[in-house]
Amino acid sequence: MTSGFAAEQGGDRRREFRRMLIASGIGHGVLLMGLLVSVPGSRSFVSPSVIHVDLIAPPAASRAARPAAVAKPAPKPVQKQVVLPEKPSLPKPKPAAAKREEVVIEPKVAEDKSLDDLLAEFRAEQGEPAPSEKVAAQPPVTVPGGAGIPVSAEVLAWIHRVKLRVTGAWIVPAGFRRQSLRTEVVVSIDASGIVRGAPRIVRRSGNPWYDEGVVRGIEKASPLPAPPEPGEWTFIFASDESY
Amino acid sequence: MIQLAALGAAVLGVGAARAQTGERVPVLVTPGAERAYRIAVQRFFDAVAPDDPSIASFRVAILEALEYSSAFSRIEEDAYLEDSLTSPPFEESDTIVCSNWGQIGTDVLLQGEIVRDAAQIGVAFRVWDITRCRDLLRRRYTQSSDVKPIEVARRIADDVVEAFLGVRGVSSTEIAFVSDRSGSKEIFVMDADGSRQRAATANRSINAFPDWSPAGDAILYTSYRYENRPYLFLSSRGQIEPGRLLPQLGDDRSQLRGVFDPAGERIALVMSEPGGASDIYTVLRNGHRLRRLTNSSAIEVSPTWSPDGERLAFVSDRSGTPQIFLADADGGNPSRLTFTGDYNTHPVWSPDGMWIAYETRVDGQFDIWLIDPDGNVNVPLVTHPRSDEAPSWAPNSRKLVFSSTRRGNADIYVVDRDGSNLRRLTQGSGNNTSPAWGPLPR
Numbered sequence: 001m002t003s004g005f006a007a008e009q010g011g012d013r014r015r016e017f018r019r020m021l022i023a024s025g026i027g028h029g030v031l032l033m034g035l036l037v038s039v040p041g042s043r044s045f046v047s048p049s050v051i052h053v054d055l056i057a058p059p060a061a062s063r064a065a066r067p068a069a070v071a072k073p074a075p076k077p078v079q080k081q082v083v084l085p086e087k088p089s090l091p092k093p094k095p096a097a098a099k100r101e102e103v104v105i106e107p108k109v110a111e112d113k114s115l116d117d118l119l120a121e122f123r124a125e126q127g128e129p130a131p132s133e134k135v136a137a138q139p140p141v142t143v144p145g146g147a148g149i150p151v152s153a154e155v156l157a158w159i160h161r162v163k164l165r166v167t168g169a170w171i172v173p174a175g176f177r178r179q180s181l182r183t184e185v186v187v188s189i190d191a192s193g194i195v196r197g198a199p200r201i202v203r204r205s206g207n208p209w210y211d212e213g214v215v216r217g218i219e220k221a222s223p224l225p226a227p228p229e230p231g232e233w234t235f236i237f238a239s240d241e242s243y
Numbered sequence: 244m245i246q247l248a249a250l251g252a253a254v255l256g257v258g259a260a261r262a263q264t265g266e267r268v269p270v271l272v273t274p275g276a277e278r279a280y281r282i283a284v285q286r287f288f289d290a291v292a293p294d295d296p297s298i299a300s301f302r303v304a305i306l307e308a309l310e311y312s313s314a315f316s317r318i319e320e321d322a323y324l325e326d327s328l329t330s331p332p333f334e335e336s337d338t339i340v341c342s343n344w345g346q347i348g349t350d351v352l353l354q355g356e357i358v359r360d361a362a363q364i365g366v367a368f369r370v371w372d373i374t375r376c377r378d379l380l381r382r383r384y385t386q387s388s389d390v391k392p393i394e395v396a397r398r399i400a401d402d403v404v405e406a407f408l409g410v411r412g413v414s415s416t417e418i419a420f421v422s423d424r425s426g427s428k429e430i431f432v433m434d435a436d437g438s439r440q441r442a443a444t445a446n447r448s449i450n451a452f453p454d455w456s457p458a459g460d461a462i463l464y465t466s467y468r469y470e471n472r473p474y475l476f477l478s479s480r481g482q483i484e485p486g487r488l489l490p491q492l493g494d495d496r497s498q499l500r501g502v503f504d505p506a507g508e509r510i511a512l513v514m515s516e517p518g519g520a521s522d523i524y525t526v527l528r529n530g531h532r533l534r535r536l537t538n539s540s541a542i543e544v545s546p547t548w549s550p551d552g553e554r555l556a557f558v559s560d561r562s563g564t565p566q567i568f569l570a571d572a573d574g575g576n577p578s579r580l581t582f583t584g585d586y587n588t589h590p591v592w593s594p595d596g597m598w599i600a601y602e603t604r605v606d607g608q609f610d611i612w613l614i615d616p617d618g619n620v621n622v623p624l625v626t627h628p629r630s631d632e633a634p635s636w637a638p639n640s641r642k643l644v645f646s647s648t649r650r651g652n653a654d655i656y657v658v659d660r661d662g663s664n665l666r667r668l669t670q671g672s673g674n675n676t677s678p679a680w681g682p683l684p685r
Contacts, residue, residue: 236271
């Protein structure tokens, strides 16, 4: 009995399910027809970016006038080698739709300038020189030989690259190695990395020929990677790793 | 605009960047792999014999002497963007196109001119620092025409080394050593690069432990040529009388070894009474003022002077095993220097005073180590499964010469003070041992 009652109830449910299935099929058919009819008009919303990028992009001349390094959206390979603690990085250039929103807010500005231009303007207003390259925003860290001075990730990346450059140019004959020689020089570096004037020795090693070699190495390494800030930077040349 | 400013500040972290602009971190640089200046040498201009093949060989001799210093490596003529011959008039020309030399990686340019007449040869040369595009050195030598061109070439190379390192190159120096190639142990002399090997003694006895006079005009050595017992002798050139050196000390005591002090006036002497152990003495070169520095039953050998002549290092087994000791030149204030290893011997003090090189025995073979006179730093210089022995410093303290059995027979090798640029100087039959590096020419 139990099984016959169950079969009876099952027959009613099957009928009800058929009705619902038919109704659902009709509904889906109506929706499909509607979509097919609306396709030509909807394509402009599926991929609007190409059109809008063209609309708000600055003229070619204006783009060339910007600092090229600032305009680069991706970090250089050297920066990738720098090990940085996990922190949110600078946002990548926003998609065109987002830029279009800004155009709506400030239509006059958006006609000529991209977000990069605006950020560069902001830097200028704040008295900040344009960075040579974008790096991830990081909390300051310290470096060996840095006397505990906190260093931003941007400076850290530049130090890494400038050390590679100077080490490759600085010739240290065998006779100067295995000696505890140390020379400190102040180097004037312009925004493009060119060493301006003769490096100034502020602490001598006691061996004038070693000091001369240090100055020679700095001058040979010029131009250096563009610094985070132009001006005077101190270099310490230690003849061994014991420093 | 305020919104944009807030956006920019958040994105750039300007606040953090600002905090550090007051004080910039210094950039610390340590040496990389670059050890040698790349030098281009133009052939010297010679108005009398512009096509003489000796001009090209003179250039090669300069380059070889420069490379011997380990501080320079050559740029071949094929790479030059400028003429491979120095342009006349050499003396009046004050400019070069530095960019053309810099483009091929030149750090240093050497150019010069040879002026000949019947009796003399004049050589003028100039060294350019290409990095800074300025001349670093100008010099002119005039000498009699019988001077060998290779000697002039080496002198020029040693000048260039001095201009860049502050110490003279040693390509013009000589090395004395002991060789049994002729069937008996004789003293030989060769140029610092191993060329021109020639005998300084030929007495068919046993001759050992050569040591140069500071002026380079004599070699002090131990010989068994007299009564088949060890006494000190002098081999000389110029005005110095050769022969037995200290006959005033008599024949009873064996004179095992002598070493000139840096002034050339005194000799540190290893001497032993009949049947007794050896001790260290000092004595004037004329045999006067003999002073005994050590007085014990221990064996004391291998004295070496500090560069100022105020102290001596020597070997003593007074502590049970041979170790290096230091003492004042009058024997006062003795102190033990080496404490590692159970057999340390043959100390030699570097001319700049910074290091004492010595032999230490490891697994029955000897290696050469460096220790500073305070005993704070003790590092290996050359190690090999075969024996490396008898180190001697170059007069500029940048290189050492030693003997090694690493190829079977003992041969003479040179090495830079940091253990690099090992180079063999002798080859062929026989054993070559006990090298002694001569002084800079005067």
